[in-house]
Amino acid sequence: MDKTEYKTDQRELIIEFLKNNTDKYLSVDDIEKHIFKLNKKIGLTTIYRFLNKLEKENKLRIEINNHTKYYQYISDECRNHFHLKCEDCGKIIHFECEEFIKMIDHIETEHKFSIDSKFVIYGLCLDCKNRKGECR
């Protein structure tokens, strides 16, 4: 029942720029200027509308500075890639998890709390937990 999406040059240009800068926060102004450098032009309104759309879809991290919003595209890779760090042995475990993403989305949309996908979860790895169990 979702609206059909039309593919347009404007959206492709914006998405491409965002995807090439997943390490930066970009303002509407940054995006407009970049498009301009490519000798193209996209109406400000269009940029705002498309960013709002992406934001609703949880595809952006947002930062606000001096009343200006800055956007960062959350790369797919980043979206489902997390780090566990064992407090005992220091080992870092990479993991991917759909449930986890859902939980994060929930917190972001419902609780208005923006979690940085780069965050590290502390705990104990299986080995260390087992070792600890032994001394009880």
Added chain:
Amino acid sequence: MDKTEYKTDQRELIIEFLKNNTDKYLSVDDIEKHIFKLNKKIGLTTIYRFLNKLEKENKLRIEINNHTKYYQYISDECRNHFHLKCEDCGKIIHFECEEFIKMIDHIETEHKFSIDSKFVIYGLCLDCKNRKGECR
């Protein structure tokens, strides 16, 4: 070499309202309306200026919604009161620490990362750490 601060009725009214609502986020509008209910009046400009001052001094938590800023006063109690939770035995340790506050202020002002004073730090308490040591 700091500027001398003058005590004014306006500031007292605003601070009082903030301090009585450390569990809510208040907008400039909320503040103005509250003052109005007390049959007093404070210019919007004054409210904005004072809040900006408090913000610079790290006395407020900020939330932005629909282009509107919401402010929450960080009570003294809350500012230097933290919780440690032992991952092993689950014990919760309350502690107060000036150094810790300084570190948080640093992160907030320099790294633009707003830490919720209510956050919990996970780790191991002394007892559990010792117990663990024994089995090595």
Added chain:
DNA sequence: CACAATATGAAAATGATTTTCATTTTCATA
């Protein structure tokens, strides 16, 4: 091709926040 849904963009509107500036208040010192 045609048509309905969707997207675009220029211009105007919005609205929260900041600036300006003339006036008032505070408080230390005489």
Added chain:
DNA sequence: TATGAAAATGAAAATCATTTTCATATTGTG
């Protein structure tokens, strides 16, 4: 308690990022 410099106030105007409006253009399906 009078004085004055520093600080604070507030009305009005300005700012500026973002949203709305609306007429036009584009997309993709049948």
